[in-house]
Amino acid sequence: MNEAATEATTMRTDAPDHRREAWATLQAVRDSGPLVHSVTNLVVTNLTANVLLALGASPAMVENIEEAGELAAAAGALVINLGSMSAARTEAMHAAALAADRAGTPWVLDPVAVGALSYRTGVARELLAHRPTAIRGNASEIASLAGGDGGGKGVDSTLDSGAVLDAARRLARDTGAVVAVTGRIDRVTDGDRTLAVENGHVLQTRVTGMGCSATAVIAACLAVSGPARLAATAYALALFGFSAERAARGAEGPASFQAGLIDSLYGLTEAQVLAGVRIR
Numbered sequence: 001m002n003e004a005a006t007e008a009t010t011m012r013t014d015a016p017d018h019r020r021e022a023w024a025t026l027q028a029v030r031d032s033g034p035l036v037h038s039v040t041n042l043v044v045t046n047l048t049a050n051v052l053l054a055l056g057a058s059p060a061m062v063e064n065i066e067e068a069g070e071l072a073a074a075a076g077a078l079v080i081n082l083g084s085m086s087a088a089r090t091e092a093m094h095a096a097a098l099a100a101d102r103a104g105t106p107w108v109l110d111p112v113a114v115g116a117l118s119y120r121t122g123v124a125r126e127l128l129a130h131r132p133t134a135i136r137g138n139a140s141e142i143a144s145l146a147g148g149d150g151g152g153k154g155v156d157s158t159l160d161s162g163a164v165l166d167a168a169r170r171l172a173r174d175t176g177a178v179v180a181v182t183g184r185i186d187r188v189t190d191g192d193r194t195l196a197v198e199n200g201h202v203l204q205t206r207v208t209g210m211g212c213s214a215t216a217v218i219a220a221c222l223a224v225s226g227p228a229r230l231a232a233t234a235y236a237l238a239l240f241g242f243s244a245e246r247a248a249r250g251a252e253g254p255a256s257f258q259a260g261l262i263d264s265l266y267g268l269t270e271a272q273v274l275a276g277v278r279i280r
C-alpha cells in the first residue's frame with residue numbers, strides 16, 4: 001500500500017462514525033429520559049419543554065431562588081438561558097449554575113442577546129465562573145461573549161457562524177466549555193478540535209426559540225454522553241437540524257413547521273439518522 005492509501009485507511013479507521021454515534025446518543029436519551037432543568041426565558045418555555053419531551057427527555061422549568069439550586073444538583077443536565085432577565089432570575093441562575101458545577105451536573109449557557117445589552121453581558125461573564133460544560137449561541141452572541149464586537153440585533157445575529165470561529169475557539173480555551181456557534185452551518189469547538197454540522201433549514205430563522213430549543217437538546221445529549229462532550233454537542237445540533245429539514249418538507253409556513261419539527265424529532269428512526277446526519 002502506498003503512503004497516501006495507508007493514511008486514508010488510517011483516517012477511516014480512526015474517524016468516529018458520527019451518524020452511528022448520533023443515533024446511539026438519541027437512543028440513550030430515549031432509553032434513560034434524562035431530567036433537564038431549565039432556567040429559561042418567557043418566550044420559549046413551552047416550546048422548549050415540548051421539544052425535550054419529543055426527544056425523550058424530561059423537562060422541568062424551575063427558576064425560583066428557593067428551588068433552582070436543589071433541582072440543578074439533582075438533574076441530568078441544566079440550561080441557563082439569558083433571554084428574560086431580572087435581578088431575581090439572575091440570583092436563581094447563579095444558584096443553579098453553582099449547584100450544577102458542585103454536583104457535576106453538565107450545564108449549558110445560552111447567552112441570548114449578549115453584546116446587544118450590557119446588563120446581561122455582565123451576568124454572562126460572571127456565570128462563566130461556574131464552569132459551563134457547553135455554551136451555545138448565535139455568531140453575534142459568541143463573538144461578544146468572547147470579548148469582541150459581535151454586533152447583534154436584539155436576539156438575532158448580524159454575523160455568520162464561520163466569521164467568528166477564532167473567537168469561539170478562544171472562548172472554549174478560556175472557559176473549558178465546548179462552544180457551539182449556530183447558523184446556516186453550526187460550528188462546534190473545544191478550542192482544539194472543531195466540527196461543522198451542516199443540518200438545519202432556513203425556516204428555523206422564522207420561528208422563535210429555535211436556538212433556545214437547540215440548547216436544550218444539547219443539554220439532554222450531554223446528560224447521557226459521558227466525557228465525549230464535543231461530539232455530543234454536535235450530535236444534538238445534527239439531530240435537531242435534521243428534524244427541521246424533515247419538518248420543512250411538509251410545512252406550509254412557520255407555524256406548521258414548528259409543529260412538524262416536534263413530530264419529526266419524536267419519530268426519528270435509525271435509518272433516517274444514518275442517512276441524514278451531516279457532520280464533518
Ligand SMILES: Nc1ncnc2c1ncn2[C@@H]1O[C@H](COP(=O)(O)OP(=O)(O)OP(=O)(O)O)[C@@H](O)[C@H]1O
Pocket residue numbers: 112137138139155156157181182183184185186199200201202204205207208209210211212213214237240241
Ligand atoms: N440559515 C439557516 N439555515 C439552516 N439552519 C439554520 C439557519 N439559521 C439557523 N439555523 C438553525 O437554527 C437553529 C437556531 O440557530 P440560530 O443561530 O438561529 O439561534 P438563535 O439566534 O440563538 O435563535 P433564537 O434566539 O431565536 O432561539 C440551529 O439549529 C441552526 O442550525
Ligand SMILES: Cc1ncsc1CCO
Pocket residue numbers: 041043044083084112155208209211212
Ligand atoms: C424573542 C425573544 N426575546 C427575548 S428571548 C426571545 C426568544 C429568542 O431568543
Ligand SMILES: [Mg+2]
Pocket residue numbers: 112113137138155211212
Ligand atoms: Mg438565541
